[in-house]
Amino acid sequence: MAESNLLNQNNLLILGIVGGLIGIYLSGLSTIGGLISCLGGICAIVWGADAIRRVASYGLGTGVPSIGYMSLGIATVGSIAGLTAVLAFPALGGLAIAAPILGLIFTMIIGACMGLVAVKIIGMKIPIMVRCTVEIAGAASLSILAFSSAVAGGFAAADILNYVVAPGFIALFYIMNCMAIQHPYNACLGPNEEQTRTLKCAASTAFLAMTITGIIALSHAGVVPAILILIVGLCGWYVSFKAFLKASYEAAASVKWTGLWPKVEE
Amino acid sequence: MDPVTLGVVALMGAAATIAGAAEDLESDIGSQSNPNSQVQLAPQMGHLHRMINKAASGEPVSYGVWCGTAGAIAALAISAGIIPVVAIAMGSTVAAFVHAIYTVTSHLGRIVGQSQFEQPLFMDVLTQSLGPIAAHGFIASFGIVGMSYLMTLPLDGLGHPFPLPLLAMLWGITIGAIGSSTGDVHYGSESEYQKFEYGGGTPVAIQGDIVTKAPTGAKNSIDVGNFCAKYGGPLTGFCFGLIVFVSFWITLVFGTVPGQIVGIVIIVLLILGNMYLEKFARTKFGPYEE
Amino acid sequence: MELISLIILVIFIVAGGVCIGGGVHFIPVGGAPAAMSTATGVGTGTAMLAAGAGLTGLITAASMTGQAWYLVALAGAVGAMLMMGITMLIANFVYIFGVGIVPASSKASIDPITKLDQDPYKTPGTEGHGVPTVCFVSGIIGALLGGAGGGLVYYAVDSFASASTVLSGVDATAAAGLAAIVSVGIFFINSVAASYNIGGTIEGFHDPKFKRIPKGILASAIMSLVAAIFVILMLGGI
Numbered sequence: 161m162a163e164s165n166l167l168n169q170n171n172l173l174i175l176g177i178v179g180g181l182i183g184i185y186l187s188g189l190s191t192i193g194g195l196i197s198c199l200g201g202i203c204a205i206v207w208g209a210d211a212i213r214r215v216a217s218y219g220l221g222t223g224v225p226s227i228g229y230m231s232l233g234i235a236t237v238g239s240i241a242g243l244t245a246v247l248a249f250p251a252l253g254g255l256a257i258a259a260p261i262l263g264l265i266f267t268m269i270i271g272a273c274m275g276l277v278a279v280k281i282i283g284m285k286i287p288i289m290v291r292c293t294v295e296i297a298g299a300a301s302l303s304i305l306a307f308s309s310a311v312a313g314g315f316a317a318a319d320i321l322n323y324v325v326a327p328g329f330i331a332l333f334y335i336m337n338c339m340a341i342q343h344p345y346n347a348c349l350g351p352n353e354e355q356t357r358t359l360k361c362a363a364s365t366a367f368l369a370m371t372i373t374g375i376i377a378l379s380h381a382g383v384v385p386a387i388l389i390l391i392v393g394l395c396g397w398y399v400s401f402k403a404f405l406k407a408s409y410e411a412a413a414s415v416k417w418t419g420l421w422p423k424v425e426e
Numbered sequence: 427m428d429p430v431t432l433g434v435v436a437l438m439g440a441a442a443t444i445a446g447a448a449e450d451l452e453s454d455i456g457s458q459s460n461p462n463s464q465v466q467l468a469p470q471m472g473h474l475h476r477m478i479n480k481a482a483s484g485e486p487v488s489y490g491v492w493c494g495t496a497g498a499i500a501a502l503a504i505s506a507g508i509i510p511v512v513a514i515a516m517g518s519t520v521a522a523f524v525h526a527i528y529t530v531t532s533h534l535g536r537i538v539g540q541s542q543f544e545q546p547l548f549m550d551v552l553t554q555s556l557g558p559i560a561a562h563g564f565i566a567s568f569g570i571v572g573m574s575y576l577m578t579l580p581l582d583g584l585g586h587p588f589p590l591p592l593l594a595m596l597w598g599i600t601i602g603a604i605g606s607s608t609g610d611v612h613y614g615s616e617s618e619y620q621k622f623e624y625g626g627g628t629p630v631a632i633q634g635d636i637v638t639k640a641p642t643g644a645k646n647s648i649d650v651g652n653f654c655a656k657y658g659g660p661l662t663g664f665c666f667g668l669i670v671f672v673s674f675w676i677t678l679v680f681g682t683v684p685g686q687i688v689g690i691v692i693i694v695l696l697i698l699g700n701m702y703l704e705k706f707a708r709t710k711f712g713p714y715e716e
Numbered sequence: 717m718e719l720i721s722l723i724i725l726v727i728f729i730v731a732g733g734v735c736i737g738g739g740v741h742f743i744p745v746g747g748a749p750a751a752m753s754t755a756t757g758v759g760t761g762t763a764m765l766a767a768g769a770g771l772t773g774l775i776t777a778a779s780m781t782g783q784a785w786y787l788v789a790l791a792g793a794v795g796a797m798l799m800m801g802i803t804m805l806i807a808n809f810v811y812i813f814g815v816g817i818v819p820a821s822s823k824a825s826i827d828p829i830t831k832l833d834q835d836p837y838k839t840p841g842t843e844g845h846g847v848p849t850v851c852f853v854s855g856i857i858g859a860l861l862g863g864a865g866g867g868l869v870y871y872a873v874d875s876f877a878s879a880s881t882v883l884s885g886v887d888a889t890a891a892a893g894l895a896a897i898v899s900v901g902i903f904f905i906n907s908v909a910a911s912y913n914i915g916g917t918i919e920g921f922h923d924p925k926f927k928r929i930p931k932g933i934l935a936s937a938i939m940s941l942v943a944a945i946f947v948i949l950m951l952g953g954i
């Protein structure tokens with residue numbers, strides 16, 4: 161698999177973590193905060209999709225999606241714990257500014273435990289299981305935090321609990337980000353799968369999730385920031401979807417708008 | 427027992443029945459979930475086809491996304507003062523678009539991902555099936571979100587503590603699990619292998635040799651929908667409607683604790699019913715001759 | 717918060733997680749081959765069918781919010797068993813009348829419950845098909861454990877969250893929402909860990925793969941303990 165990777169996994173990791181965290185930290189800005197936060201979430205989703213691609217190419221035995229919703233489960237517990245830990249433990253009050261980083265670290269710790277349990281106790285024979293579970297969970301955590309901060313207008317724990325958890329939007333982010341992260345590889349699976357096409361698909365699913373987040377952001381973030389997220393999300397989706405369509409047309413055996421299949425020798 | 431609540435629970439069951447049937451037919455037309463493994467396998471075995479290959483995750487996760495999206499947008503619209511029916515329709519419309527987009531990416535992705543087997547990428551297959559797929563998906567998410575909304579109404583015996591988007595997502599995952607366990611079998615075991623004799627499972631040796639031709643021309647995914655609408659789809663709807671209705675009916679009619687006992691009695695009856703069904707099939711069909 | 721309530725929280729989450737992880741091993745799933753009537757069991761994935769049943773259980777358990785823990789767990793178990801039972805029965809209707817086959821197990825030559833022989837009713841070239849009685853009963857046990865486990869986790873997190881100072885300044889509905897999403901998360905962690913252990917498909921408690929259950933339970937216990945620690949970090953109380 162390694163020879164077909166045009167983009168280095170470490171570069172994608174840095175893109176995901178740095179982009180995601182910058183997005184979350186700037187989410188408090190007025191008007192464009194939510195937009196930047198969502199763009200950070202997109203970086204995280206693309207990183208996660210690449211990590212899924214690496215681990216699932218070994219064959220998990222349970223289908224590609226399973227590791228996706230497990231990682232999202234890990235990420236929800238870890239990220240909410242990271243956000244609210246400063247409220248729960250007044251001694252940590254000084255760390256309020258580090259809440260998103262804390263959420264990422266918590267998630268990665270649970271992810272590492274899961275990876276170790278899978279390899280050491282269950283005995284899965286995937287050498288990169290631990291690293292990839294940590295990466296996917298981390299990406300899931302950043303994407304949830306980024307979209308939630310965009311809706312709540314910042315990453316303060318009380319705001320996220322009030323405007324994302326209480327109305328139940330957290331459930332949407334759970335399942336929608338799960339789909340955005342695991343779908344690209346699951347959809348492009350096959351002997352002729354290639355990294356750039358899969359990641360174009362990842363960008364399109366991520367921008368689609370951002371568009372939905374834009375609609376949800378109308379609930380609290382205000383009309384102008386929400387419309388901004390919506391429009392940029394739609395434009396980004398259009399561009400990345402076109403790119404994916406073009407790449408698919410070029411790589412297809414043949415593209416037909418009518419007729420039967422060609423004859424092949426059995 | 428409040429008769430109004432009972433009526434609402436009956437309405438929930440009806441909405442669930444319609445949603446369940448639409449969900450299964452959509453997943454048959456779109457060829458989602460486990461039977462899709464055969465559509466995926468066919469070109470490798472030299473059987474090119476004109477079917478949709480929609481590997482948008484498993485049904486549970488994908489229906490969680492469509493229903494979660496519809497539920498979240500409906501909740502938003504309801505809180506903005508729009509009447510619930512319209513609000514749920516707005517949410518389901520957005521969900522139908524999301525559904526259609528995911529269908530396109532997975533069909534393109536999977537067909538192109540196996541281009542070495544010369545399977546052409548038929549775009550007309552996609553465009554002709556996209557409408558029915560999105561429409562059935564719309565009905566399913568409308569039914570599920572509508573049912574979830576009814577559950578949250580502040581009525582005696584209802585008034586579920588979960589917010590609407592969360593309930594819609596949970597029921598979406600459940601309907602996906604049910605659809606892929608019941609109705610999809612009709613597609614996977616019968617519609618895909620119609621050219622083989624009725625009354626047997628699919629031996630490993632013929633896997634991938636799916637039906638690719640119809641009375642006129644090539645078999646397409648709409649033909650699958652017509653086939654499954656006769657049995658698998660309605661039965662899936664019946665299954666989901668029954669689950670939703672019974673799980674609320676027991677506590678509503680018999681009270682909190684006795685209701686659980688009635689539930690256990692129903693489960694025992696289900697086990698006995700299954701044993702009876704199994705024995706019926708054994709005497710009716712008999713063993714396979716060597 | 718007192719130490720005793722913390723210990724109870726951890727015990728409930730770990731017990732719930734073990735029930736979920738153990739329950740998944742009972743659920744008869746044949747994956748993609750079962751959808752083609754090539755293998756015995758329900759034609760879907762392990763974690764997915766468990767999730768469908770467990771989340772139905774979570775919904776029925778949550779409608780008992782405010783009751784004692786054993787009632788919440790019982791309601792979860794009954795909801796999950798109803799979902800699993802009706803689904804398997806209707807699946808058999810599709811197998812018998814839609815596909816025209818007799819439910820037959822391949823892992824047991826004689827059904828341990830009904831004492832009926834299975835091999836003559838298996839289509840030649842397949843690994844059995846349908847949901848015979850032994851698989852059906854196994855599935856009901858699996859749903860019982862999964863639903864009760866989900867209910868326990870929900871009860872623990874919900875009662876802990878309602879009492880927590882973290883949620884004192886926020887909307888009252890946040891406790892239920894938080895408890896639900898955390899339970900869903902813990903449910904998926906445990907059910908996927910269990911399905912990794914099973915490796916895709918299993919017929920129920922008579923399947924040789926069922927012997928792997930101690931490993932699955934250990935994995936679930938460890939992961940639930942880790943999750944419980946982070947739930948404490950989330951809601952405070954030390």
